[in-house]
Amino acid sequence: MHLTDKRFTEFDLPPELQQGIADCGFTHLTPVQARSLPLTLEGRDTAVQAQTGSGKTAVFLITIFNHMLRTPRRKTRGVCPRALVLTPTRELAVQVAQDAQDIGRHLPFRVIAAYGGVDYQKQRQAIAEGVDLLIGTPGRLIDYLKQKVYHLRDVELAVIDEADRMFDMGFIGDIRYLLRRMSRYDRRQSLLFSATISDRVMELSYEYMNVPELVEITPDKVVAEKVEQVLYHVSSAEKTSLLLGLLKREDWTKALVFVNTKRAAARLKPVLDAAGHPAAVLSGDVSQPQRLKILRRFMAGEIRVLVATDVASRGLHVEGISHVFNYDLPLEAEDYVHRIGRTARAGASGRAVSLACEDYVFGLDAIEEYIGHKVPVAWPEDDWFEPVPQVKRPPRPRGRSRSGGPRGRGGRKRG
Template sequence: DYEKQRAQLEKGVDILIGTTGRLIDLYKQGCYTLNEIEVVVLDEADRMFDLGFIKDIRYMFRRMPDTSERLNLLFSATLSYRVQELAFEHMTNPEHVQIEPDVKTGKRIQEELFHPSQEDKIELLLTLIEEEWPEKAIVFANTKHSCETVYAWLKADGHRVGMLTGDVNQKKRQSILAQFSKGELDFLVATDVAARGLHIPEVSHVFNFDLPDDCEDYVHRIGRTARAGASGHAISFACEQYAYNLHEIEEYIEHSIPLSHYDKSALLDDLTKPTIHRKRNFSTGPRNRSNNNGRRPNNGYQKGRS
């Protein structure tokens, strides 16, 4: 892939898209120059700070023509002070365009919150999946370890599931996303870094298995559903480990997340306990929809809403 990219650049290109690390590497090798750049687009600007890429961005910007001589487009889901500082530093009299400035969460997203204990989270997740039976769902967790646990339980329960964490290489990532987009996988378990920027249609449900530490990540996560005019359902778990994040999230989105309750005795109790292997094994086979459309017999579980 690396040599192919060099060969393409040697032939000449009009538009160059890439990560900062690879772009700088090829630039330093003299594969292309920056002194005739007419348009520069920076996507996910807010995330560049979190991932430590902002020094690379500044390195490239300072080697381009003056800001008055190029068109600068900066896209960011959230407009933090750091992003605004970058805009003022590298743009000339920028125009600010904001979509739905008064609504941080989509109007077509049904939000729901549970307060499970840590030990109930897996059983509650699988019970809700049985009740909701999502056509396509993303389950977010805060760590690779948590992702591996959720992935293993979903797999053992017969679901078609893939996993994306920060250490998944690009080829495998693209393969998993293609399977998920085509409907060959019904569930995607992911961390925030791995799932950033995903634009997959027809995601009916988002599960926050762990409440995110960053309130902005909550908005990004649930925004994976209810796209292109569709409706969606976002279900969040505030367990004892991450419940302290809830106040900041609700303050940021400017509303309380509707609370639901569950009966511990009604949770699924016929689950197959998996053997969790901490290794790269990211997708699994067919979802069993036979025998009552793949569902267990009705166990009388009902959500009690407050």
């Protein structure tokens, strides 16, 4: 990550907040922080275009904590968070909440994350007991709001993170529902962050923000400079063999292996286990408590190989991922950038290895057009291919047909 000459200590921030920033190891600002923090700390509404991993989370968290330290809480009836952060995914909500705990470790504020897949009543009770900073996904936040567990009439700061993905995932209706129930646009500070500032994102900002400042950080390269990319053309039948060979040859610490389907992940994990590379799977089938457990073990180094679908391509920040393997080339060009962006973070270097088989090579042209250059191609030697251990194939998922109903014999939908 490129850093500027500007230091966090140059800002007039409360000592306890400066201490939390220093404890996180933050000294110099990234370009997006240097451009946007002076605006947000002045209380201006701001729309920021910046890539993932550019340091935008610290921008809004520092802004929120600075405001709450310097401004008395508004009088309100019932439970109302002083600040609300909306994220598109559970993983990103967890990550933002963890960053908030780290930066705000010396602060007296109550930070709560609300998202699906975990204890519903526990989250509900935590919010009902009072909250200063509420972070969550739209569905769960709306659920508790409709039950009047909390309200938004006196919210002081609102943040929409990864707005472009909110649109892609169909959350825009939910976002508008929440914004319409907040304090007036001129009685709150609103911040919006997006990898791309499209017309629809700008329309949202003009509709619900108070004359927002626009900050655009457009990197010279779509892919981080310190990511070394390489691509191998290989048949689908030999792909697993080559992956095992690369894991044997490459000098790696933690590896993130991306596949396109949950079934591919389920097939690959036992093979990696049998080959001496114990792995875990992160996909849409994994429950939220189990996801968090897997991520904690991966962060701690207890698991060195994580096989994941694109559920992990955004909002996952794990230090020390030296290698990203695209076992399957992604179906969307933008996902390639997000996937390989999981390595070479916080100034480190990393390596992104892609395996282009006949099933997914058709997406290579779109990827190269999107990143603006050819992915360097290398050719594996014959002795790079390792024998693939024979393992029992995982059973096919049962219980639901594609249309959602229970299956009878022969795969027919009952009733």
